Amino acid sequence: MTTIGAPVSTGTEKAAGGWITADGRTIGEIMMEMRNITLRFGGVTAIEDISFDIRKGEIRAIIGPNGAGKSSMLNVISGFYVPQEGEILFHGAQRPPMRPYEVARQGIARTFQNIALFKGMSTLDNIMTGRMTLMRTGMASQALWWGKAQAEESAHREAVEKIIDFLEIQTIRKTPVGRLPYGLQKRVELGRALAAEPKLLLLDEPMAGMNVEEKEDMSRFILDVNDEFGTTIALIEHDMGVVMDLSDRVVVMDYGKKIGDGTPDEVRNNKEVIDAYLGVAHD
Amino acid sequence: MPDQFLYAIEVMINGLMTGVLYSLVALGFVLIFKASGVFNYAQGVLALFAALTLVGLQRGQVPFAHLINAVFGTEVDHFPWTLPSLIAIILTIGVMILLAVLVERLVLKHLVNQEPIILFMATIGLAYFLEGLGDIMWGSDIKMLDVGLPQGASRWVESNTKWLGGEGFYGFFIDKLDMVATLVAAILVISLTLFSQYSKQGRALRAVADDHQAALSVGISLRFIWVLVWSIAGFVALVAGIMWGTKSGVQFSLSLIALKALPVLMLGGFTSIPGAIVGGLIIGVGEKLFEFTIGGMIGGATENWFAYVLALLFLVFRPQGLFGEKIIERV
Numbered sequence: 001m002t003t004i005g006a007p008v009s010t011g012t013e014k015a016a017g018g019w020i021t022a023d024g025r026t027i028g029e030i031m032m033e034m035r036n037i038t039l040r041f042g043g044v045t046a047i048e049d050i051s052f053d054i055r056k057g058e059i060r061a062i063i064g065p066n067g068a069g070k071s072s073m074l075n076v077i078s079g080f081y082v083p084q085e086g087e088i089l090f091h092g093a094q095r096p097p098m099r100p101y102e103v104a105r106q107g108i109a110r111t112f113q114n115i116a117l118f119k120g121m122s123t124l125d126n127i128m129t130g131r132m133t134l135m136r137t138g139m140a141s142q143a144l145w146w147g148k149a150q151a152e153e154s155a156h157r158e159a160v161e162k163i164i165d166f167l168e169i170q171t172i173r174k175t176p177v178g179r180l181p182y183g184l185q186k187r188v189e190l191g192r193a194l195a196a197e198p199k200l201l202l203l204d205e206p207m208a209g210m211n212v213e214e215k216e217d218m219s220r221f222i223l224d225v226n227d228e229f230g231t232t233i234a235l236i237e238h239d240m241g242v243v244m245d246l247s248d249r250v251v252v253m254d255y256g257k258k259i260g261d262g263t264p265d266e267v268r269n270n271k272e273v274i275d276a277y278l279g280v281a282h283d
Numbered sequence: 284m285p286d287q288f289l290y291a292i293e294v295m296i297n298g299l300m301t302g303v304l305y306s307l308v309a310l311g312f313v314l315i316f317k318a319s320g321v322f323n324y325a326q327g328v329l330a331l332f333a334a335l336t337l338v339g340l341q342r343g344q345v346p347f348a349h350l351i352n353a354v355f356g357t358e359v360d361h362f363p364w365t366l367p368s369l370i371a372i373i374l375t376i377g378v379m380i381l382l383a384v385l386v387e388r389l390v391l392k393h394l395v396n397q398e399p400i401i402l403f404m405a406t407i408g409l410a411y412f413l414e415g416l417g418d419i420m421w422g423s424d425i426k427m428l429d430v431g432l433p434q435g436a437s438r439w440v441e442s443n444t445k446w447l448g449g450e451g452f453y454g455f456f457i458d459k460l461d462m463v464a465t466l467v468a469a470i471l472v473i474s475l476t477l478f479s480q481y482s483k484q485g486r487a488l489r490a491v492a493d494d495h496q497a498a499l500s501v502g503i504s505l506r507f508i509w510v511l512v513w514s515i516a517g518f519v520a521l522v523a524g525i526m527w528g529t530k531s532g533v534q535f536s537l538s539l540i541a542l543k544a545l546p547v548l549m550l551g552g553f554t555s556i557p558g559a560i561v562g563g564l565i566i567g568v569g570e571k572l573f574e575f576t577i578g579g580m581i582g583g584a585t586e587n588w589f590a591y592v593l594a595l596l597f598l599v600f601r602p603q604g605l606f607g608e609k610i611i612e613r614v
Contacts, residue, residue, distance in 0.1 A: 130503045
């Protein structure tokens, strides 16, 4: 979602209705808001009283050292974990506790840290399953393969081909994904999430374990998705450099608590964040 | 053509027909194994239960009659009506779907993310439970099942193949029921394959078989898929139950045919629908031909063990079966 014409303001000046970034993208109203989320596993507190929001059209990063609770946070958003305390607002309305497939049907797609693909299925079929939430035809006509079902299938197929072109994976269209190298599997997983035409895309360490070249490719895809489709993205990343280049705003977590929130520049100069990453000198 | 050779062909054809029945049972196993990674020990009992229910409904038997009589001192036995076959079959399908829902609610739901061996044990429990339930609901006597399928040797095949041999040859002896079973199995396999390859639910089913987490993340409800797959398995069990029941009466030894499906699966691979069919045919033909050619020399009754020995050989040389997914371990 790009705006043409002179930007209302430059930089990342905050406003209730959103703002326009230096590179001309529009950041809209608040799409998802986490309020005082607390998540415990038995006696261990993975997330403690965290609040932040995700705005329409932005790339929002969640960073922090190992075990900070980043993945847990993403799992809370996507419904895999249900927090003990706090509330989640989606498009301004409070979201009741939901199962992961119900969250997916609301237009929230995700990828996983340790790649969760359907290994026995081809790249094409994997991305096709991503459109599950958009398929409308009833079971009876699906089973009998008549009329609308056939037309619908080819429409979905067309959309999937566009994603395949976009991610430059035409050559592995028919390959079972279990045989693909790691970097390509990550790309297919991104494709499957994109196929759902999500309102919010959650990426759990999209660049973990990649070499420099693969990281650059993935960064480019993430920026393009955001720019071309206007998809809101929330991502978790270890690599500070990558995060600072990609994201509009950053949440920093440490030991389950939020220790910083703001633009990359604000976060970079935050003393607590520097301490968390570099360690505090004790004298 | 020499008569001996023609007899061998006849034995082979009959083996193929028996094989089809093995395949039908094996098919039920494959469906559930593919979708949930569970080896469903109860598949054979499912076929028995379906056949019992079908006969019971058809004859208007009162379910739990013995129990009711024992508790209330009444003498109920049969309702004053009998049902036409088609209606009884439709009602039985309904019962099998209900059973699928109950299995999901009462068993599977509570065992999410458990080891496959735990789920396997649960299906053993389910098998004994269903066997007992079938007994208490419909009684344990052997029942004849007749849903109007043609039976007996086909005169047409016999008279049209007589010319192949000499004086002593009377044409091929082929049971009409076996021919129907073959046709039904073929239709079932084709439609199931199309369903799993091209429909939304079929794709969801394969997705669930592959990775639960990923399936959830694209909006698939695991519980719905489990009910769906157990319903389909129940339907396949009903078809198998009708065929076996018509052939040899509905009796509790029907649940033992499940054991014959095991070597079929080892041959065909646990995850392949065509594999179940081909495996069944090979076992069917193999055991009949082996009995015909070598059986006489070593004292006969080889049909009891031939399938298992063949399966053992497969386990040694090709553990994934003929059509199974190749086992690749990435290190």
